[in-house]
Amino acid sequence: METGGCRMGGAAEPAAPAMITLEDLDGMPEESPDSAYHSNGSSLEEEAAERMEDEEQERLLSYWQSVGRGHQVDVPRDMAEPIQQLTRNNHPQERQAIPFTLIQRKEKLGDLLYEKRQYGKAKWACIKMKEKQYEQSICLGFMKLMRYICEQNSSGLYLGITIPIVTVVHTNESQSEITPLVTVAYYLPEVLQDEPPHPFDSDIIIEEWPSTIVYSRGFRGITNEDSIMREINLLAEILESPELCLQDTFIIAGYTNPAAANRHNEIWFLQRP
Numbered sequence: 001m002e003t004g005g006c007r008m009g010g011a012a013e014p015a016a017p018a019m020i021t022l023e024d025l026d027g028m029p030e031e032s033p034d035s036a037y038h039s040n041g042s043s044l045e046e047e048a049a050e051r052m053e054d055e056e057q058e059r060l061l062s063y064w065q066s067v068g069r070g071h072q073v074d075v076p077r078d079m080a081e082p083i084q085q086l087t088r089n090n091h092p093q094e095r096q097a098i099p100f101t102l103i104q105r106k107e108k109l110g111d112l113l114y115e116k117r118q119y120g121k122a123k124w125a126c127i128k129m130k131e132k133q134y135e136q137s138i139c140l141g142f143m144k145l146m147r148y149i150c151e152q153n154s155s156g157l158y159l160g161i162t163i164p165i166v167t168v169v170h171t172n173e174s175q176s177e178i179t180p181l182v183t184v185a186y187y188l189p190e191v192l193q194d195e196p197p198h199p200f201d202s203d204i205i206i207e208e209w210p211s212t213i214v215y216s217r218g219f220r221g222i223t224n225e226d227s228i229m230r231e232i233n234l235l236a237e238i239l240e241s242p243e244l245c246l247q248d249t250f251i252i253a254g255y256t257n258p259a260a261a262n263r264h265n266e267i268w269f270l271q272r273p
Contacts, residue, residue: 101118114217122193123209126184130180138167162188167182218266
């Protein structure tokens with residue numbers, strides 16, 4: 001999942017301590033003035049590094065809080081560390097894509113209409129949300145999953161990012177709008193599939209999803225009740241046999257985090273078992 005491009009402006013660093021060779025250290029008494037100066041210099045460097053760490057956390061937290069206000073979501077202070085950790089580890093080469101088998105690509109005049117894929121049986125960390133607005137549900141659900149990913153789990157380790165983060169949505173009986181209850185889900189990395197770390201948050205449940213065939217179509221921008229229904233209707237018109245898929249359950253796959261402006265998303269139709 002991508003995070004906002006928020007970088008910290010550099011504060012002036014303290015002057016570096018004088019260079020001391022290994023030979024100098026061997027010949028020094030433990031309490032020599034030079035040794036004390038070197039120790040003090042190291043302490044100053046550590047303090048400066050801690051200050052920079054705190055400033056980076058504050059800057060990233062402020063950015064997410066600003067974005068959260070736009071979605072009427074409060075980003076609490078205890079999200080500072082998970083946000084910083086996720087940002088630092090958010091490099092393309094470190095993101096694990098959810099594996100799938102491509103069955104078919106449907107194109108028209110060079111444009112991709114949809115892909116038919118098969119996803120294998122796998123374990124996911126899932127949380128159900130039911131806020132007034134879809135954007136609030138996915139933002140709050142994603143923050144809870146971020147805490148789980150960023151060490152708030154039984155292993156005490158950073159678990160790593162997998163993409164996409166998905167949201168399961170349902171439509172009402174008339175299929176005219178999506179219902180408030182959604183499930184936000186994080187695919188557990190391959191190395192954790194056999195023994196997933198236990199979440200500290202009791203709202204997060206580890207589920208095993210069966211192998212599924214999906215029909216996927218990409219779109220960009222925000223995801224809300226209107227845009228999701230638009231994409232559902234569009235893919236239903238494109239598919240040759242939409243009746244082969246579930247009619248009231250769909251998945252929104254997000255490749256960029258909810259704070260991003262121009263998100264990369266997909267709508268997934270699920271083929272009936």
